[in-house]
Amino acid sequence: MQLWPYRSLPKRGFAGFVGGTAALIALPLLVMLGTPVMWVLLPFLAAAVAAIWWALARSYRDGEVLERLEISPERLRLTRRERGRPDRVWEANPFWVELHLHEGERPVPGYLTLRGAGREVELGAFLPEEERRAIAEELQRLLARSGRQ
Structure with missing residues (x-):
């Protein structure tokens, strides 16, 4: 008998989710193109996408049992x-x-x-x-x- 944790989000879905999140976060930046506000918001939005990527990758590593x-x-x-x-x-x-x-x-x-x-x-x-x-x-x-x- 072999037991392992259930994965509700496959690897392909992982990449799609992070990509979709990045695209949705980037939409408000389109309005700000060419303004100094975009450069203020960009690091925070990039950090949010990186945090989502890190959290999901950590979840996958922890679930490799x-x-x-x-x-x-x-x-x-x-x-x-x-x-x-x-x-x-x-x-x-x-x-x-x-x-x-x-x-x-x-x-x-x-x-x-x-x-x-x-x-x-x-x-x-x-x-x-x-x-x-x-x-x-x-x-x-x-x-x-x-x-x-």
Whole structure:
């Protein structure tokens, strides 16, 4: 099973959004062409477009997360990959793993964790609550099939 954050704005849409924003911001400058007011406004409008570009690019970098869960009868392995960080790996015997779907607002609603081998790890914190609940049901079924009753 592989989990990653949802991207509502694809890369092509990213460039289109920033380009459209720049074009809309430039419209008022057309009226000011050739006046000293244009040179006063230009740095602020350019800074606004640069800030939008930076914020969206940062959002993309922060969202480059991949969680891979492998289940076999002998072992359960969760690997979390994030840009600029070493992989974090957690392994346990699936027979002893406990799956918890925490109710309430604990970091996120429907917080999903796996406990085993002396540690508790979160799973899919970046996903919507409905998807975490669906994953919990699927994992419960897979863990039962791997030898747990």
